[in-house]
Amino acid sequence: MNDFAVFILSHGRADNCVTVKTLERCGYTGRVFILIDNEDEQGEKYIRNFGAENVIVFDKSEAIKRYNGMSNFYKKNVILWARNEAQRIAKKRGIRYILELDDDYTSFQWRYESGDKLKIKECKNFDKICEIMLTFLQCDRRIKTVALAQGGDFIGGLNNAMLSKLKRKAMNSFFIDTFNPVDFIGEINEDVNTYVNHGNIGDLFFTVPNPMLTQKQTQKTKNGMTETYKQDGTYVKSFYTVMLNPSSVKIRLMGDKEKRLHHSIQDRYTYPKNMREV
Numbered sequence: 682m683n684d685f686a687v688f689i690l691s692h693g694r695a696d697n698c699v700t701v702k703t704l705e706r707c708g709y710t711g712r713v714f715i716l717i718d719n720e721d722e723q724g725e726k727y728i729r730n731f732g733a734e735n736v737i738v739f740d741k742s743e744a745i746k747r748y749n750g751m752s753n754f755y756k757k758n759v760i761l762w763a764r765n766e767a768q769r770i771a772k773k774r775g776i777r778y779i780l781e782l783d784d785d786y787t788s789f790q791w792r793y794e795s796g797d798k799l800k801i802k803e804c805k806n807f808d809k810i811c812e813i814m815l816t817f818l819q820c821d822r823r824i825k826t827v828a829l830a831q832g833g834d835f836i837g838g839l840n841n842a843m844l845s846k847l848k849r850k851a852m853n854s855f856f857i858d859t860f861n862p863v864d865f866i867g868e869i870n871e872d873v874n875t876y877v878n879h880g881n882i883g884d885l886f887f888t889v890p891n892p893m894l895t896q897k898q899t900q901k902t903k904n905g906m907t908e909t910y911k912q913d914g915t916y917v918k919s920f921y922t923v924m925l926n927p928s929s930v931k932i933r934l935m936g937d938k939e940k941r942l943h944h945s946i947q948d949r950y951t952y953p954k955n956m957r958e959v
Contacts, residue, residue, distance in 0.1 A: 684777040685811065686712035688737075690763040691784035695726035699897075700786040707789045709807040715784075716767050718744075720757065739766045750868040751921055764855075764865040764872075772859035778815055781855040785897040792835055792844070792893050799838045801893075810892050814856045817889065824885045825863050829854045830893040843890050849952055851876050851886040854894055867921040873944060878925045880952050919944035926951060 687709070689700050704713060715731050717724060718741040727736045744762035745755060747769075764781065771779045789804040804810060810829075818827050828851035834843045852872045857863055867874035876886035916932065922944045923930045929950035935943035 682711050682808065682811065684775075685779070685815065686714055686771065686776050687780045687782060688767040688771065689713065689715050689782050689784050690760055690767065691715055691717055691727070692721050692758075692760075692763075693723055694784050695723040695730055698727075698730075698784045700782050700784050701731070703786050703788060704807060707804040707807040709811070711808065711811070716763055716770070718763065737770060739763070739770065748864075749866045751866055751874070751924065752868055754868060756868045759868045759871070761865055761868055761871045764863075768857055768859050768862045772862075777859060778818070779857050779859060780811060780814075781857065782894075783853060783896065786894050787897060788895045789829070790893045790895065792830070792891050794839060794844060797839065799835060799841075799844070804892070811856075814889065814892070817887075818856050818858060821885070822861060823883065824887065825861065825879060826851045826855045826857050826886055828852060828856070828886075828888045830888055830890060832893065832895055834888065834890075835893070843888075845890070847890065848888040849876070849880060849886060849948060850888050852888070853896070867925070869918045870921045870944070873922050873946075874925055877922055877930060877946060877951055881926055881929075883953055916942045922946070 687704065689698065691698050698715065701713065701715070713735060715727055715736045717727055717736065717738055719738050720741050721727070724738060739762075741757055741762055744766050745757070748761060748765045750756065750761060760783075767779060767781050789807055789810070791802045791804055793800055793802070814827050818824055830843060831853060834848065835841050850873075855863065863875060863879070865871045865875045866878060880886055919932055919942060923932060929947045931945050932942055933945040934940045
């Protein structure tokens with residue numbers, strides 16, 4: 682794992698970058714870098730807390746010029762710029778493989794079937810999880826990234842198909858080969874925008890069953906992307922993906938009691954299929 686490192690993308694959470702402690706608790710022993718931008722007012726505090734050798738600062742204004750935000754808003758308080766900069770910086774430093782993580786993960790777990798129940802066990806050897814995920818990433822160059830599952834992927838318990846197959850999506854965490862980078866696009870909803878847009882032309886994005894991350898509730902933690910989501914709402918967030926692929930993505934109401942507008946992706950119209958020979 683000499684050519685691998687974890688990049689934690691953070692902003693304004695120098696005292697609340699919980700993913701660092703979570704990685705330690707879950708048995709990760711490799712390199713960790715905190716990636717922040719040069720406009721973060723807590724920059725010096727990050728360096729005091731984590732050490733100058735572990736904190737990487739990128740120029741946000743220059744990053745905005747390099748990547749496609751899909752609008753003329755030129756939002757600065759979004760994670761898109763860091764998503765792409767992490768790959769560019771890692772490659773420049775000679776790091777072949779990276780795992781991009783947000784800064785608010787509280788646990789890494791393993792989901793498994795036991796009798797008639799869906800069980801959870803906290804990960805104690807995250808190094809091994811990384812090795813497994815990287816082995817999968819390397820098996821086919823068409824695979825752009827592989828991601829850990831999230832709690833919502835297991836709604837429905839043992840009846841959920843997530844336990845038995847890969848999902849054609851990648852959100853929140855990204856194992857990436859910097860020699861085969863992922864071009865994240867869209868100032869908001871960048872992860873969904875990217876797997877839909879690239880998946881539509883045949884690139885492979887996968888969420889792997891069993892290994893799972895948990896994080897603090899969206900829009901409840903101060904700083905990060907919270908203010909952007911509160912300001913624009915989920916309608917604007919989801920419509921970026923509709924703009925990219927209106928033939929297979931629409932807006933619908935999501936939720937049980939507290940409904941909100943959200944994107945709905947129809948896989949059959951999003952991803953190309955291979956036709957069998959007659």
